[in-house]
Amino acid sequence: MKSDSPRILAIETSCDDTSVACLEGMTVASSVVSSQLDGAKFGGIVPELASRAHQANIVHVVRRSLAEASWEISQVDVVGVTYAPGLLGSLFVGLNFAKGLAYGRGIPMIGVHHLEGHVLAPFLTDNPPTFPYIALVVSGGHTQLLMVRAIGSYELLGTTVDDAAGECYDKVARFLKLDPQGRSSMAGPMVDERASSGRADAVDLPRPMLSSPELNFSFSGLKTAVLNFIKGRSLNDLEVNDLCASFQEAVTDVLLHKTMKACQAFGVDRIVVTGGVAANSRLRTAFADAASRHGLALHIPPVAYCTDNAAMIGITAFFHWQRGEQSGLDLVPRATMVLDHKT
Numbered sequence: 001m002k003s004d005s006p007r008i009l010a011i012e013t014s015c016d017d018t019s020v021a022c023l024e025g026m027t028v029a030s031s032v033v034s035s036q037l038d039g040a041k042f043g044g045i046v047p048e049l050a051s052r053a054h055q056a057n058i059v060h061v062v063r064r065s066l067a068e069a070s071w072e073i074s075q076v077d078v079v080g081v082t083y084a085p086g087l088l089g090s091l092f093v094g095l096n097f098a099k100g101l102a103y104g105r106g107i108p109m110i111g112v113h114h115l116e117g118h119v120l121a122p123f124l125t126d127n128p129p130t131f132p133y134i135a136l137v138v139s140g141g142h143t144q145l146l147m148v149r150a151i152g153s154y155e156l157l158g159t160t161v162d163d164a165a166g167e168c169y170d171k172v173a174r175f176l177k178l179d180p181q182g183r184s185s186m187a188g189p190m191v192d193e194r195a196s197s198g199r200a201d202a203v204d205l206p207r208p209m210l211s212s213p214e215l216n217f218s219f220s221g222l223k224t225a226v227l228n229f230i231k232g233r234s235l236n237d238l239e240v241n242d243l244c245a246s247f248q249e250a251v252t253d254v255l256l257h258k259t260m261k262a263c264q265a266f267g268v269d270r271i272v273v274t275g276g277v278a279a280n281s282r283l284r285t286a287f288a289d290a291a292s293r294h295g296l297a298l299h300i301p302p303v304a305y306c307t308d309n310a311a312m313i314g315i316t317a318f319f320h321w322q323r324g325e326q327s328g329l330d331l332v333p334r335a336t337m338v339l340d341h342k343t
């Protein structure tokens, strides 16, 4: 029996967070994110350990999500699951769990591209965007500008030619030893916090590719400039705050400038900013100011839906389900895969 609001269990295990959400149609009944801490000991994510941790956590996180939604597993109508891009061993855990559930219960499984989840995350809010819109996906592994014409219609307009902006935040936090536990999920928020007490014009840092004609980005030169500034200096607290504020301003300037350029080039007046770095407080105010100055509609999801979460996978699965789409149980995970469908 097909209802308009199926009960969707969504699973996201592309990196180091085990996330499970329950959605009734577009309404989130629960969204659980369990972060792994193993990376702390090794100064970053170790793929083998991340997949083992997902394996240990997945059943508990599914149970917690079902309990918070007050659902039984037998009530689930559809399983949504991230299958690309990400760490292969991590993706395997979520995907195989989803397959087992779909096969055992005889219900449809819908494989979701992680970046499509980020791009559609604002549909989890009360103020969703209308089409077309320019999406800036700015996360730990990606920095991309996409033209979103409809559900399923994505055109890649620009991407980073080296590091992602989030990766750059993580490295700067590590250079400055901001988080003694080395948790990548805390790196961006810690730079953000230190920057809030610093002066954005204190350190002169480059804005790579700011005035290049295309819509691509580059962040590795900025990362190196921060490293060179730190080398041989022993920074006090105030100087660390100033460096964080100056770095954050440089990243935000580039992201904002290129996004505005995309809006102008394609005559689009709606922007979505999404992915973990969209949680950044300076980015949020800079985009809000620019949007109001230029009369653009701006949609940035709440922080919990910017960083990795399964609710965004669930709502994306819902849209595919509405279109009558489902995945075969022979679906395999993919470590890399560009989101670029022109329909």
Ligand SMILES: Nc1ncnc2c1ncn2[C@@H]1O[C@H](COP(=O)(O)OP(=O)(O)OP(=O)(O)O)[C@@H](O)[C@H]1O
Pocket (backbone or CB within 6 Å): 014, 015, 085, 086, 114, 118, 138, 139, 140, 141, 142, 165, 166, 167, 169, 170, 184, 185, 186, 187, 188, 189, 192, 275, 276, 277, 278, 279, 280, 281, 306, 307, 308
């Ligand atoms: N307040 C913040 N300011 C700046 N960066 C932040 C903030 N909060 C989180 N981040 C950054 O967001 C990134 C994590 O985002 P996300 O979870 O979307 O990445 P990912 O899923 O690992 O990568 P991808 O989505 O590209 O596969 C990290 O690099 C983190 O430092």
Ligand SMILES: [Mg+2]
Pocket (backbone or CB within 6 Å): 114, 118, 139, 140, 275, 276, 307, 308
């Ligand atoms: Mg992500």
